[in-house]
Structures are given as C-alpha cells and as structure tokens.
Amino acid sequence: MSSTPPGVFQRKATGLVREGRTRDALFYNIMWSSVALTFGFFWLFYAVYPGANAIIGFLIAGALGLPGAFLYAMLTQVMPRTGGDYVFNSRALHPSIGFASNFSYVFWLAVVIGVYTTYIAEYGLAALARTIAGYTGATWWLDVASWLTSSWGLFIVGTLLLIGSATLFALGGLRLFFRIQFWVFIVYVLGALLLPMLVGLFSGDGFAGRFDAYAANLGVTDASTKLAASATDAGFASTSFSWSETLKSVSVWWFIFGFIYSSNYFAGEIRMQRRTHLFSMPGAVALVVIILLLLTPSFLNIAGYDVMAQFGLADPASYGFAGAPAYAEIVSIASGSGIIGSIVIIGFAVSMIVWLPQTILLASRSMFAWSFDRVVPEQLSAVEPRTRSPLTAILVMLALSIASTAVYAFTDWFSSLAALLGLSFTLLVTAISGVVLPFRHPRLVAGTSFGRRVLGIPLLSLVGGLAVLGFGTAITILLIDPWSGASLSEDPLMIIVVGVVYVVAVAIYLISRAIRRRQGYDLDLAYRELPAE
Amino acid sequence: MGLFKRRERTGGADGPAHRLYFATDIHGAEVLWRKFLSAGAAYDARTLIMGGDVTGKVVIPIVATDEGWRADLYGDVQTATGEDQLKALEDRIRNSGLYPHRMTDEQVAEVGRMDEQRREAWFAEVMLVTFRRWLALAEERLEDGVRCFMMPGNDDPAGIDGAIEEATRVEACDDRIVEFGDYRMISLGYANRTPFDSPRELEEDEIYARVSRLADQVEDRDRLILNLHVPPHDSQLDIAPALDADLNVVMSGSEPKLVPVGSTAVRELIETYQPLLSLHGHVHESPGATKIGRTLAINPGSDYHTGRIAGCLVTLAPDRVRHQFVTG
Numbered sequence: 001m002s003s004t005p006p007g008v009f010q011r012k013a014t015g016l017v018r019e020g021r022t023r024d025a026l027f028y029n030i031m032w033s034s035v036a037l038t039f040g041f042f043w044l045f046y047a048v049y050p051g052a053n054a055i056i057g058f059l060i061a062g063a064l065g066l067p068g069a070f071l072y073a074m075l076t077q078v079m080p081r082t083g084g085d086y087v088f089n090s091r092a093l094h095p096s097i098g099f100a101s102n103f104s105y106v107f108w109l110a111v112v113i114g115v116y117t118t119y120i121a122e123y124g125l126a127a128l129a130r131t132i133a134g135y136t137g138a139t140w141w142l143d144v145a146s147w148l149t150s151s152w153g154l155f156i157v158g159t160l161l162l163i164g165s166a167t168l169f170a171l172g173g174l175r176l177f178f179r180i181q182f183w184v185f186i187v188y189v190l191g192a193l194l195l196p197m198l199v200g201l202f203s204g205d206g207f208a209g210r211f212d213a214y215a216a217n218l219g220v221t222d223a224s225t226k227l228a229a230s231a232t233d234a235g236f237a238s239t240s241f242s243w244s245e246t247l248k249s250v251s252v253w254w255f256i257f258g259f260i261y262s263s264n265y266f267a268g269e270i271r272m273q274r275r276t277h278l279f280s281m282p283g284a285v286a287l288v289v290i291i292l293l294l295l296t297p298s299f300l301n302i303a304g305y306d307v308m309a310q311f312g313l314a315d316p317a318s319y320g321f322a323g324a325p326a327y328a329e330i331v332s333i334a335s336g337s338g339i340i341g342s343i344v345i346i347g348f349a350v351s352m353i354v355w356l357p358q359t360i361l362l363a364s365r366s367m368f369a370w371s372f373d374r375v376v377p378e379q380l381s382a383v384e385p386r387t388r389s390p391l392t393a394i395l396v397m398l399a400l401s402i403a404s405t406a407v408y409a410f411t412d413w414f415s416s417l418a419a420l421l422g423l424s425f426t427l428l429v430t431a432i433s434g435v436v437l438p439f440r441h442p443r444l445v446a447g448t449s450f451g452r453r454v455l456g457i458p459l460l461s462l463v464g465g466l467a468v469l470g471f472g473t474a475i476t477i478l479l480i481d482p483w484s485g486a487s488l489s490e491d492p493l494m495i496i497v498v499g500v501v502y503v504v505a506v507a508i509y510l511i512s513r514a515i516r517r518r519q520g521y522d523l524d525l526a527y528r529e530l531p532a533e
Numbered sequence: 534m535g536l537f538k539r540r541e542r543t544g545g546a547d548g549p550a551h552r553l554y555f556a557t558d559i560h561g562a563e564v565l566w567r568k569f570l571s572a573g574a575a576y577d578a579r580t581l582i583m584g585g586d587v588t589g590k591v592v593i594p595i596v597a598t599d600e601g602w603r604a605d606l607y608g609d610v611q612t613a614t615g616e617d618q619l620k621a622l623e624d625r626i627r628n629s630g631l632y633p634h635r636m637t638d639e640q641v642a643e644v645g646r647m648d649e650q651r652r653e654a655w656f657a658e659v660m661l662v663t664f665r666r667w668l669a670l671a672e673e674r675l676e677d678g679v680r681c682f683m684m685p686g687n688d689d690p691a692g693i694d695g696a697i698e699e700a701t702r703v704e705a706c707d708d709r710i711v712e713f714g715d716y717r718m719i720s721l722g723y724a725n726r727t728p729f730d731s732p733r734e735l736e737e738d739e740i741y742a743r744v745s746r747l748a749d750q751v752e753d754r755d756r757l758i759l760n761l762h763v764p765p766h767d768s769q770l771d772i773a774p775a776l777d778a779d780l781n782v783v784m785s786g787s788e789p790k791l792v793p794v795g796s797t798a799v800r801e802l803i804e805t806y807q808p809l810l811s812l813h814g815h816v817h818e819s820p821g822a823t824k825i826g827r828t829l830a831i832n833p834g835s836d837y838h839t840g841r842i843a844g845c846l847v848t849l850a851p852d853r854v855r856h857q858f859v860t861g
Contacts, residue, residue, distance in 0.1 A: 079839055091860075372820070372858055383769055443564065444840045446625065449609060520848065521857050530568035530575050530842065530861030 026263075029284035031185060032358055033260040035291060036192035036328075036351040037119065038252060039299075043327050046305065047231075047312025048483045051242030052249040054296050058257075061250045062289045064474045065257030067466035068427055069285045071434045072261035073277035074450050074460055078437070084262075085430045086369050092433035092440055095527045099375055100505035101429040106363045107501050108422035110397060113359055114404030115416045116352045117158025121148050123326035124349025125157060130321065131329065131345060134214040135338030142218055146322040151409045158405035165357040166398045169389045184354045191347015193291060195340060196331045200298030203334040207303040214333045220320030230318035231310035238306055248481040251417055254474050258424055260284045262362060299327060302334045360401070364393035373526040375512050415485030421478050422498045428471040434464025443532065551714040554578035556844035557762070557814030558686065558835035561589020561660070562630035565842040566667050568861050573679035576846055576859065580713050581679060582706075584814040585686025585722040585762040586835075587667075588660050588693060593626050594636040594644075595619070604633065627663070630837050634659050657692045664693055668700040675702045680713055682706040686762045686814065687724035687733040706760065710747050716809075716849060719747045720760040724815055725796040728776050741798035748806045755851070757808035764795040764813035765803055765825060770832035771795025772819040803828050810847060810854050822856055829854050836860070 046052065075088045085105065090098025126148035133141035147153045168176060208224040215223030228236075261281045308330075316324050325333070328348035332341025364381075368390060371381035384391045407413055438445045438458035445451050450460050457465075478484040479495065486494040513523045554572045559565040566587075573581055595604045601614035604622060613619040626633040636644075644655060675681055684707035685693050697705045704711065706720040721744055723735045735743070744761065751757050764770035775783040775790045783790045794816060803811050803825045811825075813832045820834025820843060833845040841860050848855045 079841075080836065374857060378822075443628070451625075520855060525576060525846065525857065525859050528575065528859070528861060531571045532564045532567040 026280040026283050026287065029260050029263050029280055030287060031181070031188075031354065032262045032362075033256045033284065033288060034351070034355060035256055035288055036188065036348050037116070037355075038255040039292070039295060039327055043299075043308045043311065043330065046249075047236070047309045049245045049249040049252075050237075050239040050309065052245040053241055054249075054300075055293070056246050057249040058253040058292050058296075059289065060247065061253030061257040061474070062285055064250070064254075064470040065260065066282060066285050067463060067470045068258075068431060069261055069281040070278070071431060071460075071463045071467040073281040074463060075430070075434060075437070076263075076277045076281075078445060078448050078450065078460075084366070085426060085433075086366055088437075089429055089433045090373075090527055092437040093429070095373075095375075095523065096506045096509040097429065099370060099509045100502045101426045102366050102370070103505035103508070104422055104498070104501045105426040106366050106397075107400075107505075108419040108426075109359050109363055110400035111404050111407075111414065112419035112423070113162075113356065113401040114158070114406075114408035114414075115419070116355050116359075117161055117401070117405045118154040118408045119326075119416075120161060120349055120352045121154045121157035122323050123328065124345060124352060126153075126323060127325060127329040127332075128342060128345045128349070130218065130325075131332050131338060131341045134217045134333070135341065137217045139217075139219065142322070149322045154409035155406055158409065159402050161353060161356060162398055162401045162405065165353075165360060166394050168357055169360065169394050170384070170391060181354055181358075184350045187343075188347050188351040188354070191343045191345070192328065192351050193295065193347075195335075195344050195347070196327065197294055197298045199331050199335045199340065199344070200295075200301045203302055203336075207307065207334050210336050211333050215320045218320035220318075223319040227307075227310050227314050227319045230314035234313040234315070236306075236310055236313045247477060248483070250474065250477050251420065251481040251484040254420055254424070254478070255417070256288055257285060258420065258427060258471075258474060260288065262358075299331070302330065356401075360394055360397045363397045364390040367393040367396070374516055374521055374523060375509060415483070415491075417478075417483070418485030418491070418494060420484065421475065421486035421494055422501060424471060424475050424478065425498055425502075428468065428475060431464050431467035431471050434467060435461045437461075437464070441529065551580070551716065551849045552576070552578045553580040553582060553713075553847050553849065554844055555582045555584060555760075555812050555831065555847060556833060556842050557584030557812075558586040558817055558837060559583070559842065560586055560630045560688070560835070560837045561632060561663070562628060562837045562840070563624075563663070563667070564628040564840050565630075565837055567670070567674075568842045569844075570671055570674040570681075572842075572844065572861065573676055573681075575861065578846060579679060581675075581681040582718075582760060582812065583681070583683040584760060584812055585684050586688045586814060587683065587685065588664060588689045589630045589632050590688065591630075592632045592634050592656060592659050594641045595622065595626075595633050596641060597635070597637055602635070606631075628840055632659055632663055653690070657690045660690065661692050661696060665696055668696060668703055671700065672702045680704065682711060682713075682718070682720070682760075684720045684760065684762070685722045685733065687722065687727070687731045689722065690732050708743065708747075710750065714849070715851075716756045716758055717751050717753075718758040718760050719744060719751070722762045724763040725798065727794075728780055737796060737798040740796055741802060744798075744802050745805070748802065748808075754806055754808055757806065759799075759803065759806070759808045759811040761796075761799050761802070761811065761813060763799055763815045764819070764832050765800035765811070765830060766795040766797045767793040768795055768800065768825065768830060769821050769823050770813055770819050770830060771816050773816050774818070800825070803830060809849070812845075812847075820858065822858075829856065831856055833858060 079087050079091065086098050086102035089101050126145040129141045129145040129148060133139055133145065148157060211224050212222060220226065263277070263280055311324050316322060326348065328345045331344045335341050367376065368381040370376045371378050380392050381390055382392050383389065438460050445458065445460055452459050454462055478486050479488050481487055482490045485491055488495065516523050554576050556569055559569065569581065569583060572578060593604050593606060595602050601612060602619050602622065604611050604626065611622055613622040623633040644652060647655060671681060681703050683697055683703050683705065694707070697703060706718060707722050708720065711718050721740065723733045723740060724731070725737055725740060726734050744759070771793045772791045773794045775792045777783050807826050808828050811828055811830045813830065814835065816832060817835040820832055822829060822831045831845050831847070833843045836843050843860050846857045846859055
C-alpha cells in the first residue's frame with residue numbers, strides 16, 4: 001500500500017496506474033483532425049471566398065468548436081465507454097436518438113471518405129507525378145498525373161487505397177496499423193507542417209519565376225501570366241477584406257475544429273487520468289490554432305492571397321496542370337527543390353492516407369457499441385481471432401467507402417464539404433445531451449468533478465448550452481454558405497437528406513427493438529437506470 | 534422468416550428458463566452495490582451473481598477541522614459543515630468507489646507513518662466496516678425468492694471471506710460447487726499473476742488444479758456454470774493495455790497497445806470441461822461475449838467509477854443460453 005497525495009491512502013490492487021497519457025490522446029485528436037487537408041483545401045476555396053481572412057476564419061471556427069471540445073471531454077469523463085457519442089446520447093436522451101445520431105455520423109463519415117480517397121489521387125499522387133515532371137522535364141509523368149486526376153484514375157486509386165487499408169486491418173490487425181501510423185505521423189509533421197513553414201519563411205520573393213520554370217518543364221511558358229489571365233477571365237478581381245466572406249469561410253475550417261474530439265471513441269478501452277480529456281480535446285483545439293497561426297503567415301509569405309485565389313479560379317490547363325495545385329505542390333514549387341517538394345507532397349498525402357484506416361476503425365468501434373447493446377446483429381462486431389479485427393464491420397465500411405469514392409469520382413452530387421452538415425448534427429445532439437444529462441441522471445453527474453453548479457445552473461448544462469451555441473452557429477454558417485454543399489439556397493435537398501438519415505436510423509432502431517422483443521430480448525433494459533435508493 | 538420467429542420465453546419441454554444477472558468488479562462503489570441489489574426486481578432475475586473485486590482501493594480521510602470537515606480527493610479539497618453536508622460528502626466519496634473515514638490530523642499522520650503491513654491491516658479494518666454494512670443492506674433489500682451469490686476477486690483482501698460466510702442473504706460461492714435451479718456453479722476468485730501483486734493470485738497450474746478438482750465432481754456439464762474471476766486467455770474478454778516495468782501504459786503509435794492478459798488455465802478448463810456458461814470479470818476494458826467450443830463465455834466489463842453498473846442478463850434453458858448486456 002502507498003500513500004499518494006496527502007490524505008489519500010491506496011492499498012495494493014490492480015489497475016491503479018493503468019492509465020493513458022494526455023499527450024497520446026492529444027496526438028490522436030490532432031492526427032484525425034485533418035489539419036493539412038483543410039489547409040490544402042483553403043487555398044483552393046479562397047477563390048470562392050474573396051476577401052476572406054484565413055486567420056480570422058480559423059479563429060472563429062476554433063472558438064465555435066472550443067465549448068464542444070470541453071463538453072466532449074466532460075462527457076467522456078462521466079461515461080468513458082467505447083462508442084463515444086452513441087453512449088452519451090442514448091443514455092441522456094433516448095436510445096433511438098443515440099443510435100440515430102451515431103448512425104448518421106458513421107453514414108456521413110462513409111460519405112466524406114470519398115473526399116479523402118479522391119484528394120489523395122488528385123492532390124497527392126498526381127501532384128507528386130507533376131512535381132517529378134516539373135523538376136526533371138520527363139513529360140510522361142504528366143500523362144500519369146492526367147490519368148490520376150481523371151474519373152477512373154480517382155476511382156481506381158481511391159479504391160485500391162481503401163482495399164489496402166482494409167487489408168491492413170484484416171492481415172495485421174490494429175497492432176500493425178498503429179506501428180505504421182507512428183511513422184506516418186513523423187512524415188506528416190515533417191512534410192506537411194514543418195517543411196511548409198520553413199519554405200514559407202525562407203523562400204523569399206520570386207515565386208512567379210519558380211512557377212514559370214516549373215511550368216516550362218510541363219510544356220507551358222510564362223505560366224504565371226497565363227494563370228493571372230485565366231483567373232481574370234473567370235472573374236478574379238483583387239478584393240479587400242470582407243467580414244461576410246470570412247464568416248462563410250468558417251465552413252472550410254470547420255473540417256478541423258468540428259471533429260477534433262475523436263479520442264472519446266477509445267475512452268472505454270483505457271482509463272485516462274482525471275484531466276486527460278480536458279487537456280487532450282480543448283488542448284488539441286489550442287494546439288491546432290497555434291499550428292495554423294504559424295503555418296498561415298509563413299505560407300502567405302510564398303505568394304500572397306491574390307495568387308492563391310488565382311489558382312482557385314483559373315483553368316489549370318491554361319498553365320499546364322491537369323488540376324489546381326494544393327498547398328503542398330505550391331510549397332514544392334516555392335522550394336525550388338524536387339526533393340523538398342516531394343517530401344512535402346508525400347507528407348500531405350500520407351496525412352490523408354492514414355485518415356482512411358482511422359475512420360474505418362472509428363466506424364467499427366461505433367458498430368461494436370450498437371452490437372453490444374443488441375441493436376444490430378452481433379455478427380457486425382464479430383472479431384477475427386488472430387488479429388482481433390472486426391472483419392464484418394470493416395467490410396461494411398469498405399463497401400460504403402468505395403461507393404463514396406465512386407460518387408466523388410464520377411458525379412458532382414456532393415461537394416467536398418457536403419458531409420459536414422450531417423456530421424455536425426451529431427455534435428449538436430451531443431451538446432443537447434450535455435444540457436439535459438444533469439437533470440435526467442443527476443446521480444451520474446453528481447459523482448464527478450463536474451457535479452457543481454455555476455449561478456445555479458449545472459456546470460455540464462452550462463457548457464452544453466455553450467456547445468449548442470457553437471455547433472448551432474457552425475450549422476447555420478453551413479446552411480448559409482453557398483459553397484458548403486449544404487446551403488439552403490444552393491443545395492436545399494441536403495438538409496432533407498440529413499433528416500432522412502435520422503428517420504431511417506430511428507426506424508432501424510424501432511424495427512430492431514420489435515425483432516429483439518420477439519426473440520426474448522428487451523432492448524430497453526440495456527439502457528434502463530437501476531434504482532440505487 | 535426466421536428473423537421474426539418468436540422464441541419461447543420458457544425453457545421448453547425440459548423445464549422453465551432461469552434468468553440470472555451477473556455483475557462484477559464494482560470496487561467499493563456503494564451506488565453500484567445498491568443497484569446490484571435492485572437488479573432482481575428490475576430485470577426479473579431469480580439469481581444474482583457478484584463476480585469478485587467488490588472492495589475499494591482507496592481510503593479518503595475526512596479530517597475534523599475547526600470549521601467542520603475537510604477531504605482531499607486527489608487535490609480537489611472538499612469541505613463540509615454540519616451533519617447533512619458531511620453525510621453528503623461521504624456519499625459522494627462512497628459512490629466513487631472510495632472509503633470515507635472520519636479522522637483527526639494526528640490519526641492521518643499516524644497512518645502515514647505505518648509500515649506497509651500495518652497499513653494494509655488498517656485498511657482492511659476500515660473496508661470491513663463498510664463491507665458489513667453492504668451485507669446488512671442486502672438483507673433489507675433482496676426480495677424473497679431471489680438468491681444472491683458473491684465471491685471475492687483478486688483485489689479483495691482476506692478479511693471479506695468471513696463476512697460473506699456469516700451473511701444470511703448473501704451466499705458464499707468461492708472455491709466450491711453451489712446449486713441454483715437445475716444448475717451447478719463452480720467459482721474461483723483468484724487471478725493469474727498480475728504486475729500489481731494483488732492479494733489473490735495463483736500460478737496457472739494452481740488455478741487449473743483448484744477448479745478441475747471441483748469440476749470432476751460434476752457429471753452433467755450441460756448444466757455446469759464456471760464463475761471464474763479471471764477470463765480465459767486470448768478470448769477477446771481479456772484485452773488490456775500492455776504495461777511497462779513502471780506500470781505505465783505502453784503506447785503503439787497514438788493508441789494504447791492492447792494485449793491478452795487472461796489465464797491460460799481458465800481457457801484450458803473451459804476447453805476441457807465445456808460448461809454451458811462461463812462468467813468472468815477482472816479486465817474492465819474488455820467487455821464482450823464469445824464462444825469457446827460450445828461454452829458461452831461472458832465478461833460484462835466494469836465502469837464502476839461512473840456510477841453505472843455494467844452487467845449481463847443470462848437466460849438459461851436446457852437446450853440453450855441467451856445473454857444481454859445491460860448498464861444500469
């Protein structure tokens with residue numbers, strides 16, 4: 001037995017130090033939050049948000065996500081179980097709502113995965129092929145880049161990557177994935193974050209000259225002039241700062257700050273230190289803000305807002321590209337070095353590649369939680385004995401992901417941001433859970449350090465209320481921003497689709513409940529609070 | 534339409550179904566014990582089984598001060614004035630799986646000066662007061678017709694065995710064969726060796742010997758239940774974070790490295806005797822159910838520090854066994 005802090009006596013027993021470290025959960029949240037992808041996105045989207053200020057945009061997005069980060073941390077501390085928001089919402093609101101909100105989250109993850117697979121092909125592999133052509137003059141690499149950005153190129157490469165991710169789990173299980181992920185993270189930080197900062201700081205003036213030289217190897221002379229001319233034809237005009245455009249651009253940054261709490265999904269597998277989640281979730285928000293505060297000005301030092309907007313608007317063929325360059329390729333051009341450029345593009349690509357298995361893993365954890373409560377058949381969480389991989393769940397997610405890749409490769413049904421609305425509604429439901437939990441399960445909350453009241457309001461309800469405001473504002477922006485893929489003006493069907501997914505999920509729950517009752521199981525028992533008086 | 538086929542709620546031609554509720558690893562959380570006692574009525578279960586690790590790990594001194602009382606919960610200092618506030622503070626501590634103990638500053642200092650052996654004995658005394666109260670609570674709360682079995686787990690000190698044996702409504706089941714309904718149950722609270730050197734650990738061959746000695750006495754293994762605190766090795770019910778020499782979690786990339794920590798002897802016992810059902814706990818973070826041969830093996834896991842009790846309802850019939858995880 002030991003006496004730890006003053007006044008606390010612990011005896012010899014198992015589990016006293018079986019706790020995860022804060023930095024590991026922080027690391028996980030940052031890995032999943034797609035900083036590089038979003039940053040890459042923004043410079044393309046900048047053309048459609050003329051006058052938007054990147055720094056103000058991500059600061060607003062960070063502020064909207066911060067109360068939610070605290071709320072997720074608190075709820076994870078109160079109910080640390082595998083399944084994350086499914087557990088919170090099914091217990092705090094109603095089992096059908098908990099299932100529907102989590103089902104919707106998994107559905108929209110399956111939709112958004114197509115963004116990643118097609119972007120890997122277009123802005124990762126195609127950009128890499130073009131970089132090799134741009135620095136060596138070997139023009140057949142241009143044909144490779146062109147094929148990679150064609151519909152079939154996007155689909156085939158995306159599908160192969162997805163099958164590779166699923167095979168990784170099937171053959172090597174989680175252990176192999178995490179071993180790979182560690183090295184991927186190093187490449188990601190070096191290539192997608194540190195090198196761009198350094199190139200931005202030290203590349204100096206002369207981007208236009210380097211771009212011209214690079215494009216000359218692709219067969220186009222005086223490319224910077226042609227870029228500007230094509231952008232002007234497409235409607236580009238230098239614009240002064242605009243608050244409304246800056247607010248709308250929050251849609252893009254929401255890709256990071258709306259989804260930086262994912263460590264809640266493995267909370268059930270390891271007991272965290274008392275304040276781990278409080279540091280790792282809001283901490284991830286703060287850390288990403290710092291990264292972006294460093295990355296943005298250094299990137300702006302390369303070529304400035306106007307050139308970035310031109311890249312977003314101009315026809316890529318006018319300056320010899322098969323597709324507009326994302327920030328990784330722009331950094332590559334600015335570096336003037338094929339090797340540095342390749343490392344940056346590889347870092348950018350692997351940050352998206354690793355997101356695929358991470359997402360499959362997250363979805364399979366949710367499916368496990370549904371299956372554990374018998375809402376869906378047990379087979380969905382069946383585990384392969386040797387690797388402990390949930391094979392059925394992985395196969396289901398693989399099929400959905402390939403379908404999503406096909407949609408993004410061959411159609412324009414969804415914009416890159418379209419899934420954000422569906423994903424954000426789950427966040428909003430969780431925020432409402434935070435508000436009502438202290439009233440529906442007072443004992444559950446009272447036993448934690450979040451049981452106190454502020455101005456007579458339960459602390460959890462107060463933070464939940466702020467999260468409702470944050471998530472609600474973000475959803476409002478998505479509904480207003482015509483480029484979000486979910487705006488009421490341009491894509492009025494999207495909110496109906498989001499609603500239909502919820503209705504389908506509630507129906508699945510109710511049907512499952514009826515079937516289980518006939519089989520002798522009462523699903524309601526899984527969520528029933530036992531009296532403790 | 535097999536999916537919609539109605540199954541009989543009874544056990545069919547060979548007799549009625551028997552529903553039991555199994556929970557484990559409540560680690561001193563009083564609110565969970567109270568919930569456990571109410572599970573018979575809430576779930577319509579005729580048998581309750583508590584699978585071990587029932588006592589807590591931490592004593593929180595509530596120190597008398599000039600203004601009232603003060604407790605230090607890992608740096609979160611809480612105060613109380615008056616008996617009502619003091620009782621509320623004690624309830625909060627109890628429900629978190631900790632033992633509140635009213636003391637003076639001098640007594641706290643004295644315990645701090647004790648050597649390990651004396652402090653373990655002091656802890657056992659403090660713990661036993663609460664544990665006896667729990668058993669008394671069971672006498673008040675358990676409904677007629679509901680049988681309640683309890684065994685210690687690897688974390689429980691030696692003192693609680695006697696208290697369980699003396700209890701009137703709670704029945705001891707450790708290291709013996711007990712009967713309920715048409716079923717016979719063999720229980721063992723010991724675990725295989727852990728890095729924590731907890732009070733009840735055995736070598737694998739000793740675990741096998743103790744259980745097989747009892748299992749050999751049971752002829753009808755179609756109605757045999759094993760209630761063994763530690764889960765079978767490499768069964769999906771025993772996956773826990775790997776620990777290094779300093780008992781820190783080993784990380785693999787950004788997530789904890791998970792490894793099987795169950796007992797090879799328990800696995801061998803299940804494979805050899807093929808009971809109808811085997812019940813386990815010990816590894817909180819690995820809830821689930823799996824089949825080992827024809828045996829359904831279950832670990833409901835534990836979230837004891839959340840105030841919610843993780844359990845499993847098991848319906849036994851001569852020709853089958855069904856289970857449903859519940860969190861109350």
